[in-house]
Amino acid sequence: MMRTPEPEIMDGSEQSAAYANADFTAVNAGFVASFAARFDTFAGGVLIDLGCGPAEICLLLAQTYTTAQVHGVDASEEMLGHGRRAIAQAHLDGRVRLHQRYLPLAGETGLPLADAVVSNSLLHHLAAPETLWQTIARVGRPGAAVYVMDLLRPASIADASEIVDRYAAGEPDVLRHDFFHSLCAAYRVDEIEEQLENSGLRGMAVDVISDRHVCVSGCLPAM
Numbered sequence: 001m002m003r004t005p006e007p008e009i010m011d012g013s014e015q016s017a018a019y020a021n022a023d024f025t026a027v028n029a030g031f032v033a034s035f036a037a038r039f040d041t042f043a044g045g046v047l048i049d050l051g052c053g054p055a056e057i058c059l060l061l062a063q064t065y066t067t068a069q070v071h072g073v074d075a076s077e078e079m080l081g082h083g084r085r086a087i088a089q090a091h092l093d094g095r096v097r098l099h100q101r102y103l104p105l106a107g108e109t110g111l112p113l114a115d116a117v118v119s120n121s122l123l124h125h126l127a128a129p130e131t132l133w134q135t136i137a138r139v140g141r142p143g144a145a146v147y148v149m150d151l152l153r154p155a156s157i158a159d160a161s162e163i164v165d166r167y168a169a170g171e172p173d174v175l176r177h178d179f180f181h182s183l184c185a186a187y188r189v190d191e192i193e194e195q196l197e198n199s200g201l202r203g204m205a206v207d208v209i210s211d212r213h214v215c216v217s218g219c220l221p222a223m
């Protein structure tokens with residue numbers, strides 16, 4: 001099916017609260033465990049999470065890499081508000097910082113150069129998807145680890161509905177609605193490969209990791 005874009009920024013208070021209060025514990029823990037397995041010699045340093053939302057992955061990264069400095073970037077102050085409260089509760093304000101910024105970043109990034117750049121479920125929001133790959137290349141140091149996970153667009157509307165019913169049967173309507181529209185807005189593998197090619201990142205691995213997820217991983221060129 002053709003891609004149907006969805007709004008980029010999740011700044012509605014009801015939508016942000018539903019997302020922040022949803023239980024993505026297993027998904028987020030899986031994301032961090034997969035990152036750690038993919039980059040098993042990675043020891044910490046500066047990590048940047050693009051489109052961090054309520055910052056659950058930022059927190060898990062800080063708890064996994066106990067000397068790391070973690071920076072989350074998102075355009076939605078509503079989402080970041082949920083993240084700031086969770087960071088304060090976890091007493092991780094000293095090592096996790098959130099930045100309200102819209103991608104593509106204009107002017108100075110205001111971020112330290114990253115040893116690793118990660119992103120979960122941002123790509124499908126972007127009308128100009130090269131924005132993600134170009135931002136990763138900009139905020140990562142040469143050789144930085146890159147780990148991006150997102151949804152895959154199913155073949156048909158019926159397939160998208162079936163995936164929502166299978167994996168989000170008991171979720172609130174607002175989350176089921178978002179999930180369906182996110183599936184319809186997601187990119188296919190061939191489209192992602194073209195984005196990487198256009199952004200000078202053709203060396204990245206693009207792996208289909210479930211019936212609805214794709215993962216892009218690798219290292220930035222070492223210069």
Ligand SMILES: C[S@@+](CC[C@H](N)C(=O)[O-])C[C@H]1O[C@@H](n2cnc3c(N)ncnc32)[C@H](O)[C@@H]1O
Nearest residue numbers: 008009010051052053074075076102103120125
């Ligand atoms: C589906 S949420 C994912 C949040 C988080 N990564 C997670 O896994 O829970 C996508 C996030 O990307 C943010 N976003 C979308 N487009 C953006 C842009 N152009 N610049 C900055 N943030 C953006 C939204 O505001 C939202 O918080």
